[in-house]
Amino acid sequence: MKMTRRGLLGTGSGAVAAAMFGKRAVAAAEFDFKLGVDTPETHPLTIRLVEAATAVAEQSAGQVNITVFSNSQLGGDPEMLSQVRAGGIELMAAPSLTLSILVPLSGLPSIGFAFQSYDQVWAAMDGGVGETVREAIGKTGLVPMKKVWDNGFRQITSSSSRQLGSVDDLKGFKIRVPVTALLTSLFSGLGALPSSISYSELYSALQTHIVEGQENPLAQVSTGKLYEVQKYCALSNHCWSGYWIIGNRRAMASLPPDLLEMINTAFDAAAVKERADLVAMDRSLQAELTEKGMTFNKPDPVQFRAALVKAGFYTQWQKTYGADAWAALEKYTGKLT
Numbered sequence: 001m002k003m004t005r006r007g008l009l010g011t012g013s014g015a016v017a018a019a020m021f022g023k024r025a026v027a028a029a030e031f032d033f034k035l036g037v038d039t040p041e042t043h044p045l046t047i048r049l050v051e052a053a054t055a056v057a058e059q060s061a062g063q064v065n066i067t068v069f070s071n072s073q074l075g076g077d078p079e080m081l082s083q084v085r086a087g088g089i090e091l092m093a094a095p096s097l098t099l100s101i102l103v104p105l106s107g108l109p110s111i112g113f114a115f116q117s118y119d120q121v122w123a124a125m126d127g128g129v130g131e132t133v134r135e136a137i138g139k140t141g142l143v144p145m146k147k148v149w150d151n152g153f154r155q156i157t158s159s160s161s162r163q164l165g166s167v168d169d170l171k172g173f174k175i176r177v178p179v180t181a182l183l184t185s186l187f188s189g190l191g192a193l194p195s196s197i198s199y200s201e202l203y204s205a206l207q208t209h210i211v212e213g214q215e216n217p218l219a220q221v222s223t224g225k226l227y228e229v230q231k232y233c234a235l236s237n238h239c240w241s242g243y244w245i246i247g248n249r250r251a252m253a254s255l256p257p258d259l260l261e262m263i264n265t266a267f268d269a270a271a272v273k274e275r276a277d278l279v280a281m282d283r284s285l286q287a288e289l290t291e292k293g294m295t296f297n298k299p300d301p302v303q304f305r306a307a308l309v310k311a312g313f314y315t316q317w318q319k320t321y322g323a324d325a326w327a328a329l330e331k332y333t334g335k336l337t
Contacts, residue, residue: 029057029065031255033090036074036083036244038199043223044277045149045243046070049093052270059262064255066091066263076198078179085142091253093243095151095181095199096133105136107182107319110239112189112313113305114333115153118279121240124332132328137244143252145264147271149243150278152217155229156238157294159212164234165299167191167307176205176214181216182317186238189311190304199224206230217241218285219278227292235286235298245271309337 053066077098083285100107171191178198187194206229
């Protein structure tokens, strides 16, 4: 069944409520797992996570209960990442850029201006690039599911004091980025002044003008109500990012093979649906955000690529990721350096 954005947003609270009801109904579940995510209840990612958790509870006849805690209820992303490593929570939808703190190769698909379309993204992430990242995650003691979820192409928003249309407009621009070296490096290379701030603290940082702007997919601009504190949006598509569903190794190893396969199958199927949801949502968001007062423009990416080449950005990250991983990426993107 095709879901509209209205349908997606309208099912958020009910879906989470259903998950909580499921927890009460299967209080004697043999495996009772917590899954943390930073997105609000109304975000397609949260909705599809709850859908997958509900499917697992039903298919396992109550043996496995997974409760989804949305909107950073279990802490910011770095805190949740620490908790899932320690076993305080069993599962997490980890933003690929936050995960890159622990697994540097998780940032490989988010290299600035690498992917030009979703066709390239999914060919890479369901192919060699995804395999490279999964292997790297596994070496840290975490267990990644096969399919990566979509967080979308990232856009730059700014306050009423500055509209961004060129590299020169970014000079001295105070921008919030996730707690990750890759985006700090990217915006530093473009002359901006990046600050690493957790997503849970982003709205207040914009509201109090600690930073002038931020960069995120349009879905998070909408569901996080960032349009209330940002005037302009430059459709830069400067990088793509995703979410990896990762599990604590001990918790995942405790599951019998059939139940583990059930979880993987349900969450990977939901991931494919979430990818389509986000594309559909993105199509309507520009018009909706315009109605809410945002002004859009579309900068030419060529000038930004040229500035990053000149700054040595691609050369730096090619050395960081290594020749083999970089070659895996360029198989899908074309030559970057």
